[in-house]
Amino acid sequence: MSSNREIHLASRPQGWPTEDNFRLVETEVPSPGPGQIVVRNQYISVDPYMRGRMNDVKSYVPPFALDAPLDGGAVGEVVAGEAEGVRPGDTVLHGLGWREYALLDARAARVVDPSLAPVAAYLGVLGMTGLTAYAGLLDVAAMKPGETVFVSGAAGAVGSMVGQIARLRGAGRVVGSAGSAAKVQRLRALGFDAAFDYHDGPVRDLLKEAAPDGVDVYFDNVGGEHLEAAISSLRLHGRAAICGMIAQYNDTEPAAAPHNLAMLIGKRLTLRGFLVSDFGHLREQFEQEVSGWLRDGTLSYDETVVDGIENAPSAFLGLLRGENLGKMLVRV
Numbered sequence: 001m002s003s004n005r006e007i008h009l010a011s012r013p014q015g016w017p018t019e020d021n022f023r024l025v026e027t028e029v030p031s032p033g034p035g036q037i038v039v040r041n042q043y044i045s046v047d048p049y050m051r052g053r054m055n056d057v058k059s060y061v062p063p064f065a066l067d068a069p070l071d072g073g074a075v076g077e078v079v080a081g082e083a084e085g086v087r088p089g090d091t092v093l094h095g096l097g098w099r100e101y102a103l104l105d106a107r108a109a110r111v112v113d114p115s116l117a118p119v120a121a122y123l124g125v126l127g128m129t130g131l132t133a134y135a136g137l138l139d140v141a142a143m144k145p146g147e148t149v150f151v152s153g154a155a156g157a158v159g160s161m162v163g164q165i166a167r168l169r170g171a172g173r174v175v176g177s178a179g180s181a182a183k184v185q186r187l188r189a190l191g192f193d194a195a196f197d198y199h200d201g202p203v204r205d206l207l208k209e210a211a212p213d214g215v216d217v218y219f220d221n222v223g224g225e226h227l228e229a230a231i232s233s234l235r236l237h238g239r240a241a242i243c244g245m246i247a248q249y250n251d252t253e254p255a256a257a258p259h260n261l262a263m264l265i266g267k268r269l270t271l272r273g274f275l276v277s278d279f280g281h282l283r284e285q286f287e288q289e290v291s292g293w294l295r296d297g298t299l300s301y302d303e304t305v306v307d308g309i310e311n312a313p314s315a316f317l318g319l320l321r322g323e324n325l326g327k328m329l330v331r332v
Helices: 119-123 128-140 157-168 182-187 203-210 224-233 263-267 274-294 309-320
Strands: 003-009 022-028 036-045 074-080 093-095 103-104 110-112 148-151 173-178 194-197 215-220 234-242 272-275 304-305 327-331
Touching: 003 309, 022 309, 036 093, 036 119, 036 148, 036 194, 074 103, 093 119, 093 148, 093 263, 119 327, 128 157, 128 215, 128 234, 128 274, 148 224, 157 173, 157 215, 157 327, 173 203, 182 194, 194 203, 215 224, 215 327, 224 234, 224 263, 234 263, 304 309
Parallel strands: 148 173, 148 215, 173 194, 215 234, 234 272, 304 327
Antiparallel strands: 003 022, 036 074, 036 103, 036 327, 074 093, 093 110
16 A cells, blocks of 8 residues: 555646546555544546536635646545544545545545445435435425426436436426437436437427426526526426536536526526535435335436546546446546
8 A cells, every 4th residue: 555546637628628637646645644544445426517626716616726636526445544433444435536545534534334235326326416316306496296307417327316216206207308319218217208319409399399298397417408498398386406507517608598588587487506515404314215215126326437547537528428327437
């Protein structure tokens, strides 16, 4: 345990990131101080929100620093250090990914039980991804049984969970968009009532065909044309949970706003942005309900796994291009 490899941000992207924006750096494995632990990461998460942190702009989370390791969700085994409630051999969830070994305060780690689920699940279906879907659909958008739900980016980690939770919680109709015929087929296998490839025509037309009577709830992972189409299809008092807008993360010019925002007035629509960090109070309820669905086989999840910390940048770029099915992970 003498060397540690990390991915540093070498430069800030202009538009779409490239491999040149990242640098693989070899360092020493850190030694823990009082109250600290060293974790050998087993899996790290790459997520769309990380693109925004590569820009040096004020946001809800500080930007990544240049010439320093990036960070993000990770799960791994404690290999050194000991603190109250954490000891070597424990599996922990923490926020210092993009590296093989992480040094952190023990209080910043959460011990998880690898016997309940595969450890990677704590980064996806039982982690931030799952809680994002659960809180966004049931709290932010307040979906009620019998309602029609539309999910954009529905074959991704969050979107695929939203659609299944909607079905399990009694939605009348669940519609999803995705970026390929294979992903559309997967959505139907997951129980979506209708799904379409957004490359096949204007999203507004495709959505009207899939949900001819309109939608009550829209879960937005994409923004842009999808959001405009959803506003047109939302019924009176419809609600939209705005989780992400991956369609415009790499734009160098300001995105054209939806052209139909005036519809919010007459339809009395609610569009609400949210961050999963605001919903820690739902974690216990979420874990109990979702783990039950996993145990009885009523909820499925997909993972796209890339091997090797050196390939984390290519995994992230693939995520932005939509190459993943479900959660994109790097097996360290």
